[in-house]
Amino acid sequence: xxxxxxxxxxxxxxxxxxxxxxxxxxxxxxxxxxxxxxxxxxxxxxxxxxxxxxxxxxxxxxxxxxxxxxxxxxxxxxxxxxxxxxxxxxxxxxxxxxxxxxxxxxxxxxxxxxxxxxxxxxxxxxxxxxxxxxxxxxxxxxxxxxxxxxxxxxxxxxxxxxxxxxxxxxxxxxxxxxxxxxxxxxxxxxxxxxxxxxxxxxxxxxxxxxxxxxxxxxxxxxxxxxxxxxxxxxxxxxxxxxxxxxxxxxxxxxxxxxxxxxxxxxxxxxxxxxxxxxxxxxxxxxxxxxxxxxxxxxxxxx
Amino acid sequence: xxxxxxxxxxxxxxxxxxxxxxxxxxxxxxxxxxxxxxxxxxxxxxxxxxxxxxxxxxxxxxxxxxxxxxxxxxxxxxxxxxxxxxxxxxxxxxxxxxxxxx
Amino acid sequence: xxxxxxxxxxxxxxxxxxxxxxxxxxxxxxxxxxxxxxxxxxxxxxxxxxxxxxxxxxxxxxxxxxxxxxxxxxxxxxxxxxxxxxxxxxxxxxxxxxxxxxxxxxxxxxxxxxxxxxxxxx
Numbered sequence: 001x002x003x004x005x006x007x008x009x010x011x012x013x014x015x016x017x018x019x020x021x022x023x024x025x026x027x028x029x030x031x032x033x034x035x036x037x038x039x040x041x042x043x044x045x046x047x048x049x050x051x052x053x054x055x056x057x058x059x060x061x062x063x064x065x066x067x068x069x070x071x072x073x074x075x076x077x078x079x080x081x082x083x084x085x086x087x088x089x090x091x092x093x094x095x096x097x098x099x100x101x102x103x104x105x106x107x108x109x110x111x112x113x114x115x116x117x118x119x120x121x122x123x124x125x126x127x128x129x130x131x132x133x134x135x136x137x138x139x140x141x142x143x144x145x146x147x148x149x150x151x152x153x154x155x156x157x158x159x160x161x162x163x164x165x166x167x168x169x170x171x172x173x174x175x176x177x178x179x180x181x182x183x184x185x186x187x188x189x190x191x192x193x194x195x196x197x198x199x200x201x202x203x204x205x206x207x208x209x210x211x212x213x214x215x216x217x218x219x220x221x222x223x224x225x226x227x228x229x230x231x232x233x234x235x236x237x238x239x240x241x242x243x244x245x246x247x248x249x250x251x252x253x254x255x256x257x258x259x260x261x262x263x264x265x266x267x268x269x270x271x272x273x274x275x276x277x278x279x280x281x282x283x284x285x286x287x288x289x290x291x292x293x294x295x296x297x298x299x300x301x302x
Numbered sequence: 303x304x305x306x307x308x309x310x311x312x313x314x315x316x317x318x319x320x321x322x323x324x325x326x327x328x329x330x331x332x333x334x335x336x337x338x339x340x341x342x343x344x345x346x347x348x349x350x351x352x353x354x355x356x357x358x359x360x361x362x363x364x365x366x367x368x369x370x371x372x373x374x375x376x377x378x379x380x381x382x383x384x385x386x387x388x389x390x391x392x393x394x395x396x397x398x399x400x401x402x403x404x
Numbered sequence: 405x406x407x408x409x410x411x412x413x414x415x416x417x418x419x420x421x422x423x424x425x426x427x428x429x430x431x432x433x434x435x436x437x438x439x440x441x442x443x444x445x446x447x448x449x450x451x452x453x454x455x456x457x458x459x460x461x462x463x464x465x466x467x468x469x470x471x472x473x474x475x476x477x478x479x480x481x482x483x484x485x486x487x488x489x490x491x492x493x494x495x496x497x498x499x500x501x502x503x504x505x506x507x508x509x510x511x512x513x514x515x516x517x518x519x520x521x522x523x524x525x526x
Binding site: 035206218268270271 | 346349350351352353355356383387390391394395398401402403404
């Protein structure tokens with residue numbers, strides 16, 4: 001009898017702990033399912049569902065230029081997933097991917113010894129780790145991005161940190177991304193503060209801002225699959241898989257942080273600093289939304 | 303007589319108060335810039351400031367001595383932007399959740 | 405009598421002149437409105453809207469509706485919609501270009517003139 005009681009008590013304690021731990025991401029999981037479903041429904045049959053999702057896109061264009069139905073995994077290709085003209089254009093460009101040279105540079109940087117004789121491998125013995133970034137470090141009680149991890153590795157080895165956003169840091173991250181290609185995004189929410197960070201990122205994503213009074217959501221969820229002038233708007237789902245990205249507009253590689261602060265500036269807002277708390281929270285939220293999708297970076301975008 | 307003086311003083315003070323109350327047409331260039339700066343600082347700290355407000359204040363500061371009229375106009379424009387940004391943020395705070403897919 | 409005749413002629417000439425001046429003024433306004441509509445640093449309206457009756461604008465976006473029959477709307481309604489769409493639709497995707505001081509009252513008037521003249525139902 002006593003044994004049985006102890007057993008029951010132990011089981012309920014364990015399951016209680018598990019339930020408690022799972023609670024931190026309960027809201028995020030709800031959000032993510034709804035988010036993924038929105039995109040799957042939107043791109044299931046744009047011609048049939050034009051009134052609901054694409055009311056102002058000419059029907060001939062939907063028939064001629066839209067690729068559908070899309071599956072979850074397709075969204076890693078951004079606008080090339082659904083927009084035929086973009087797909088054709090980029091298939092040509094990626095015959096000789098423009099990110100290949102900076103990626104080679106990244107490999108060289110990664111393997112070249114620091115002044116102390118060690119390399120990045122001392123910090124990243126397994127470079128296939130990008131799927132876990134950004135992660136919430138419960139000990140430090142903050143979000144750690146892959147750029148931070150690269151710079152902390154440098155400082156630990158007596159080197160100066162690199163400037164964020166582009167240049168060498170983007171090249172090193174490109175190497176890590178390439179080694180992580182095909183890994184599934186795996187963002188966790190391990191604490192109450194992590195859940196708060198997720199919520200803060202979610203608000204930054206959905207709340208209108210800037211002199212244009214627009215939000216990330218309005219362009220990359222609601223208007224994803226439409227055109228702003230001739231540009232096909234990319235879906236937010238899968239939008240972190242291609243990072244770091246070679247943008248033709250930049251003529252070079254850039255990190256997720258660079259892309260995010262650029263996007264915020266485009267709303268008519270003051271440009272926030274890369275790796276600042278709000279931008280990290282936005283990256284955390286946005287990457288979580290694509291949990292389970294395979295990494296495909298570095299890749300090329302307009 | 304004293305009473306009359308008092309009343310007229312109060313009236314003048316009241317009218318002056320009204321005149322400077324809106325639309326922030328501050329006569330002094332320094333107070334116009336200070337006003338814009340304070341509002342910008344608040345918008346900036348809440349991470350809702352618009353892209354060009356800071357630059358507009360800097361321009362106003364640079365013109366404060368040589369062209370105070372222009373400087374005041376620029377400072378008032380910057381104050382307007384910061385005010386509008388803060389009001390916009392308060393407004394959207396109430397409705398953004400409705401946009402999250404359910 | 406002669407004076408009255410003279411006066412009448414003068415008056416007619418004056419009216420005619422005013423009409424011509426008005427017409428050219430309006431044409432200038434319409435032209436300016438089109439420029440505001442298509443210039444990125446001004447209205448940049450073409451980013452989201454196509455215009456019925458003005459196929460000459462290249463590569464219009466399709467986030468907002470193709471603008472048509474706007475002559476059937478009151479000027480004031482269109483002015484307010486462009487000045488600050490959030491007033492009537494708080495979560496509108498359309499930016500409040502007037503309220504944000506990105507374009508002036510005069511430029512909004514010009515947009516209204518351009519859109520009403522161009523999208524007229526035929």
